[in-house]
Amino acid sequence: MDRKSLSLLILIVLLGLCIRLQNFGEIFDSRIYYYGYDPYYHMRLVEAIVLEGYRPSFDYYINYPYGLRIDWLPLFDYILAFPGLFLGFWASEIFAVVFPVIIGVLCIVLVYLISLEVLRNEKFALISAFIFSVCPVTVWKSLLGKADHHIWVVFLLLLSIWLVTKPGLLKLLSGIPMLLMALSWLGAPIYAALLAVSSLFQFNEKEVRIVGISNLIPVLSSIQNLFLGFSFLAIAVFLLVGSFVKRFERRFRYAIVYYLCICSVALLSAYLMPVGWLGFVKSGISYVLGTDIYLPTIREARSFQILGVISSAGYLFFVLAIPALFMLRNGFLKVFFVLSFLISILQLRFVEVLAFPVAILASYTICQILERVDYPVFRKEEEGESKRRGRKEKKKAVEIRKKDHATVIAFLLFLALPCFANSLAPVEMTMDWKEALNWMKENLEAQDYLKAYEKPDYAVLSWWDYGNWILYVAKKAVVCNNFQAGADDAAKFFTAQSEEEAMKIVEKRKVRYVVTVEELTVKPETNKTKFIPIMQIAGYSPEYMKNKEIIDFFNKTMLYKLHVENATNLTHFRLLKNFGTVKIFEVK
Template identity: 30%
Template sequence: MVAFLMRMISYSAATANGSINLMGYDSFYHMRRILYTTFNFPHPLNFDTYINYPAGFEVGWPPFFDFLGALLAKVLGVGNPSLYTTEFAGALLPVLLGVLTIIPLYIAAAAIFDRKTALLGALVFAVIPAHVYVSRFGAVDHHVAETLLSTSAYACFILALKWAREGSLSLASLKTISSEKKLIKSLAFAGASGLFFALLIYTWIGALVFVSFILLYAFIQTIIDLKAEKNSDYLLISSTVALLATLIFTIPLSAGSLRPGLEMSAMYLSWFQVFYVFSMLAGTLILWGFSLYISKKGLDWKYYPAALILISVAGLLSLKILSAESYSFVIEGMSFFLGKGEYISTIAEALPIFLTTDGTLTFSPILGSLGLCFITALGGLFLLGLEWIGEKSKSEGVFFLLWSVFFAYLTLSQRRFSYLFAVNVAILTSYFLWVLLDSFDFETEVKKLAKSVPIHGNNAMITSKAEMETKSKRAEKETKSKKAEKETKSKIKSKSKINNLSGSKQNSQPDYFKIFSSLVLIGLVFIPCILAGFAFAKDQGLIDPVWKDSLTWLGASSPETSYYLDPAGTPEYGVLSWWDYGNWIVYQAQRPAVSNNFQTGVDDSAHFFTTDSEEEAKAIIEKLKVKYVMTDNLMAGGKFGSIVKLAGENISKYVNVQTVNVNGGLQTIATAKKEFTETEVYRLHQLDGSNLGNLRLAHESTASVDDNDTVSDVKIFEFVPGARLSGTADPGQNITATLELSSNTGRKFTYQNEVMSDKNGSFEITVPYSTDNNAGGVSALSTYSLNAGRNTTVSEIQVTEDDVLKGNKIEVKIPDSK
């Protein structure tokens, strides 16, 4: 219940204004797929012409999470859900999956420790911010499913190991397994683990790393067993069954999504996943065979890791020779989890958890996502390492330790993986808390406190009949106990003396200092988590209102595009913005996006926004069939560094960065260079498109963050052929066209464009605005004026909307300046 309530705190914000307000960026594309799957049930959306416009894009996300969302919508809508019901189902799904994750967490913790540790661990997990963030109402993303399925797979594998170890599972015991309940349970849980692994592969393309961990663990545990001269059959049978089940379940689950032929791709569901799981299974069998050889020959255990490391390196080199593509998939996957890659460094959530974007040490992300639980988890990890070292180690305990270290590494390399680490942090925190609470005799003191509280009668409504029955029972007890009382009288006296000497009255009273200290300790863990969870659930991730305002306008005021609900054909035009906002554009405005959160179209977008050439910008727009360009303050500010990086440039080309002493402290100050003011994004967002002939402001968000109301948060520009003002002036003369305008917010601004007449005195200026006020929310306050020198100005130049849309030429007669 606590977990459910924590994740539903965002409900009021997510359902404001009678609609479902989704959280974050990826939620919008997941909802698009849920919507498509619901109305084309059970078929998923695999190729979408509304992203990577105009080429379209094959979606790499496996479909299981979106299928669950569509299935829930079907259930809630009794087979025929409305749009609101579908969106509500998608928003509710992460809450349900998040709450369900408590079950495998409890099972794993109870198997490794005990029930009280499991119960407290479940309570910690219910409020831990990192998981609340990905499982709150409206956060429609597959991360919550990753956590549920990986925890379920590992919990089942832990039980398989536990029953296998306790039942002494071996090759010989398989002959009589039908009579051994523990061994049957072990194999059943190993098979269940494989099923969850297969579902995980069907949910997240990076799931193979979780499968790989089984082989890594088997390798390390076998070394421990060999060193201790223990048989590892129990381990390797469990691992083999789990991986075999993964392989068996993966093929039918993925069959409907596999690409034609025998194509191998790590970016999509393909035969690569099947081949990879098969290689993990083969690797486990090699581990098993080699461990048996080492044991039979009585060789030193050190030969085992040395030989297998050499075999692994040789296998990787062989893969490179036999299939360079598969080898590159493996290397790219390793690079991803190491936090390396062309785009990863520009994604905030993919940064190392202790570093800021500029490489400065920070503790804010770890404290914000895990609170003080991170510190207690480290304490628990350290204590477990001491407790389970050497012969005291249990196979399931070693698995949990390695699992925790593995997820800790993922979190350190990329902060977004803290939602996975939250499971281990919760269990380790619970273990560490109980170690400290036991040192305070917390349970004993609480029992004393409960006994010391006087119990009063309920009220005067107690019936006399009940009183009589009570008196009768007391009389019977007194009669029976008289004899026993006489026999034990001397014993009671002696005990009384001892108790008096030891202060029995004091011992029966609770130690309030211990109780208070224990409560403070619990509060230090839970209160920061609850506060951070409230902040996550209530305030983070909603689409920016100014973006929603702008996208709503775009969807209502721009020409409708085709194939939105059936993206088989190519729509009429696209929208260009930075990739962060692509999913918003596709779902909220229902318009195709050149760049979206799959980092599609990034190269073209980056070059468009950083170019200082109007010709190059126009060529990109025409190539991509773009009709609208969207900018915001961040693209012309904080996000500009990422745009520059992906354009292949260095930020120093555009900005001077200096560290100066301000009031006794160091402060970094960035000063724009001329190169920055000449970029397309600056000229659009900061100058309203002045000096550009084919892009005109069509709409700006109604909210502004600038005190002077000069720059709005989001601006939408329309690409038009533009009217051509042409004429003849003196050779080499600067010709400037000027028009006064008012935006949809009532803000007044001036548009200017300038050219130089050629050697014959001819000139042509392209202008994007009409003077007949037919350009939507932006209207002209004057006619065009043309300045051709200090004393030569031509005014009252009329430009119709038809002139702008058809690229008509308008002759302008410049008076002879002589």
């Protein structure tokens, strides 16, 4: 890399850094807050690790009073806890805020390095890095305070891909990031499978065999989760057998395609077979397909959101990536693009891995466009090749002036405008919520929040979206949180048509306080409401109801009687505190 390319890469990284710091004021307020929902439960676990010396595997403070087993894998939490073990919990709080930004920036550099392996062209690699740096989904996942495992998983996947593209035995090292991923996320085999299938279409027999052997490394994750180890062992066997099939490609052009069809049939059979020890196959496929009752109510888990996939992956850059599928000779990128797009259609959350092939493929199309307008990207290589063939070129070499560079930069920024707009992160925790949570922490009966194995005296009932906030900031046990356990009872409470019906849930769940928020309610002037998924989880079918019918139904519910009428017509509830859009009620 020459000095000019290094300077441009630094500028791209700084641009990506600035975009990811956009919510600085929201994070560093009267105290440190985080962005989103899941980061708050990660920090609950980190706090337990640092202050109590253990990471709970069961938590009575969620799904109260029954509690819930914690299935999240531990590595990510221990990474965030590491500074706090030496300096105190405050160090982990700050580290958790900046860690996603650091990892997001490293992902930009990895995309640059992977692009260099693809074409060995600095301009192509720099444009790829630029596109990835502004891709909306990669920005969302690596915002300041987004202390969730997603960008960490993307980083490990990109690191594995970069190592896979390296020559020789360096490919073996690609299994190490996969092992780290397997210790951080139960869905790691999904991304490992994407890499494995893509490798079959790019590498020769020997290289595929090396990649297969590298997948034996994450089999060590069976120490933490036996089914994870089985999954990676299956992927390793798939690649090793695939390397044998590669021998027959010269005689049978579509040997790999036939092999994939056979494997798909075998996987489908394992999914349908009523065999207990194959349950991990069924659960894995069900997770990808989004068959869980709660998944359609989660924004990032919705299916067939084609426009959402395209906008999250970069709008115009997604469109520009498509021509490259027919121009660029790289089977790995093509297959990875198609597979990641398909799983993104099944669940919007998987678009995080689509961003990488979109960035590189769109960069290739853009480079071809620049070549057509006499801005040399690949020109030097072509001229060298023509000289080797003995051809003499009579035309003078194209001179690139400063205004040409400025025009290219302006063109790239124009293409990125929709990305900049879509990358603006909405405010998740409003000032009303911050005030309400801190008031609850200071004024409601204290609970021994760090004792996850000890059942507290009471719980706070709200919708599951806000459970982690109440748990971590207010330090109070909740009926339901972002694991969705307990969401059915919360939904039945809010949709209850009588106070007697609601009190059955209150007594069952030992609820002492109820928190409502404006965005749960239904208003005639807008269809944007979280009440629809509440109805779905409660067992109703709002998709078959007219808007007026939904409003009429809402006006008879406990949610309406609490939030709109302020419990004035209820016997067992009273409004305790009003924070504007957020209201706290006490059970008498």
